[in-house]
Amino acid sequence: MRMKDTNVLATAAALSDQDLLARIDILAGREREATAELVAHLAALDARPNVYAAKGYGSLFGYCTQALGLSEDAACNRIETARACRRFPVILELLGDGSMTLTSVRLLGRHLTPSNHETVLARASGRSRHEIDVLVAELAPRPDVPSSVRKVPIPATAATVDAPATHGSDSAPPRSVLPAVPRPIVQPTAPERYRVQFTIGKDTHQKLRRVQDLLRREVPSGDPAVLFDRALTLLLAKVENTKFGVTDKPRLARSIRPGTDMDIRTPPRRRSRYIARPVKRAVAARDDGRCTFVGAEGRRCTERVFLDFHHGVSYAKGGPTTVENISQRCWRHNQYDADLVFGRHRRRGGPPRNEGSASHASERDHPASETREPPSSICA
Numbered sequence: 016m017r018m019k020d021t022n023v024l025a026t027a028a029a030l031s032d033q034d035l036l037a038r039i040d041i042l043a044g045r046e047r048e049a050t051a052e053l054v055a056h057l058a059a060l061d062a063r064p065n066v067y068a069a070k071g072y073g074s075l076f077g078y079c080t081q082a083l084g085l086s087e088d089a090a091c092n093r094i095e096t097a098r099a100c101r102r103f104p105v106i107l108e109l110l111g112d113g114s115m116t117l118t119s120v121r122l123l124g125r126h127l128t129p130s131n132h133e134t135v136l137a138r139a140s141g142r143s144r145h146e147i148d149v150l151v152a153e154l155a156p157r158p159d160v161p162s163s164v165r166k167v168p169i170p171a172t173a174a175t176v177d178a179p180a181t182h183g184s185d186s187a188p189p190r191s192v193l194p195a196v197p198r199p200i201v202q203p204t205a206p207e208r209y210r211v212q213f214t215i216g217k218d219t220h221q222k223l224r225r226v227q228d229l230l231r232r233e234v235p236s237g238d239p240a241v242l243f244d245r246a247l248t249l250l251l252a253k254v255e256n257t258k259f260g261v262t263d264k265p266r267l268a269r270s271i272r273p274g275t276d277m278d279i280r281t282p283p284r285r286r287s288r289y290i291a292r293p294v295k296r297a298v299a300a301r302d303d304g305r306c307t308f309v310g311a312e313g314r315r316c317t318e319r320v321f322l323d324f325h326h327g328v329s330y331a332k333g334g335p336t337t338v339e340n341i342s343q344r345c346w347r348h349n350q351y352d353a354d355l356v357f358g359r360h361r362r363r364g365g366p367p368r369n370e371g372s373a374s375h376a377s378e379r380d381h382p383a384s385e386t387r388e389p390p391s392s393i394c395a
Contacts, residue, residue, distance in 0.1 A: 043113075050093075051111040058097035092117040099124035103132050114140040119147045126154040149203045156205035162239045164223070167214060211243070259299035260292030290324055290336045297338045298324065308348035318345035325349050329356050 030038060060066060061075055072078040079090035096117050100106045109115040119139055127135060131154075139150060199213035215223070226246075227237035234241050255261040306316035307325075325344035328334030329352075344352070 047113050048111055050117065051107050054093055054097045054100055054110065054117075055107055057093055058101045061094070061097055061101070092121050095124055096120040099127065103127060103136075105132075105136065109136060109140060118144060122147050122151055123154075126151060149206075152203035152208070153206050156208075158205075159208060160204065160210045164220070164239060211240075255299075258295070260295040261299065262296075265293065265296065286330075286333075288330060288336070290341060294336060294338050294341060295324065298341050298343060301338075302343040305343065306345040306348055307342040308344055308351070316345060316348055318347070321346040323349050325352065329353075332356070 027035065027038070057075070057079070060078075064075070067075060067078040067082075070078070070082070072081065075094055076087075076090050079085045079094065080087060083090075085093070096106070096110070099120055106115065106120055110117070110120070115136070119142065123135060123139055135150070135154065139147060142150070200210060202210045204210050223239065223242070226242055227234070227239075230242065231237065252261075304319055304322070306318045306322060308316045310316075322343045322345055325342050325348075326334040326336075327340045327342060330336075334340050
């Protein structure tokens with residue numbers, strides 16, 4: 016790392032929270048403007064092939080990767096976007112203000128026409144990659160992919176790479192290099208139609224064949240897509256019942272001896288972390304499976320994974336397990352609220368940040384989700 020890069024990192028680390036966010040916002044804006052300007056210049060260069068040819072480059076792609084040092088993917092994105100901008104210059108404005116990305120323009124570019132580009136670009140503005148894929152499938156629908164089950168080649172055994180010798184040892188153990196595993200495919204092919212492709216093991220394949228045999232009367236074709244849908248329906252019902260108490264016939268238990276047995280319709284006299292299934296059902300339906308945290312600017316978190324049942328008034332401060340006090344929060348915002356209530360040092364076992372706060376509660380009084388390690392990041 017160069018000294019300049021080290022200084023920039025130190026400068027960024029020294030900024031306050033608000034200054035850091037403000038600086039990132041400024042830099043992101045500059046990057047968008049620089050990208051739009053670079054794409055515009057590449058569009059002009061694309062119209063003058065003799066310019067880069069005279070420099071010894073046989074293509075615009077070669078110029079971008081060799082002269083500009085762009086990766087192959089980055090070069091393709093910018094070249095295809097540049098060519099789309101030559102046809103529809105309005106795309107440059109959308110790139111500059113962040114309404115569209117290079118990837119979205121690359122995916123949509125070949126489907127844009129003089130008659131539809133305004134409507135398509137308006138619909139694509141501010142959309143995610145998945146939403147762009149769905150829009151492309153609508154513009155250029157493809158027929159359903161026929162269901163198929165075939166045996167794939169056995170992956171090559173892990174190759175070994177000799178590690179460089181180090182001082183103080185005669186040799187180092189070889190390192191195993193595992194072959195790259197292709198990611199499963201879930202891709203829109205037409206409106207409300209998707210292609211799903213993944214690899215299964217021998218045991219799963221035997222289960223598939225067994226289910227096909229057992230359901231031959233109900234599904235004569237044995238179509239894996241139909242069986243996949245049925246299996247997901249059953250699994251979803253089971254998971255929702257386990258996590259949220261969702262059921263087709265919810266039952267409200269009644270006390271056998273009023274005044275002596277606990278009635279789940281009223282809060283228990285003894286405080287407990289236990290959240291009754293009716294409460295889970297009501298909270299899950301109300302929050303729609305999405306984090307309910309709302310930032311200072313009114314933006315609600317969009318996370319739908321790693322959700323926990325969160326106490327609005329912390330359990331350590333006497334918060335009840337009622338529908339009004341329970342909501343769904345993602346892992347990060349659950350941690351964020353715990354830091355605000357208990358202080359980061361106290362929650363991690365160190366001294367409390369503020370002795371006058373509610374941090375007098377012991378660590379065991381913190382919700383279980385507040386002491387877990389963060390989940391692994393997911394790139395969808």
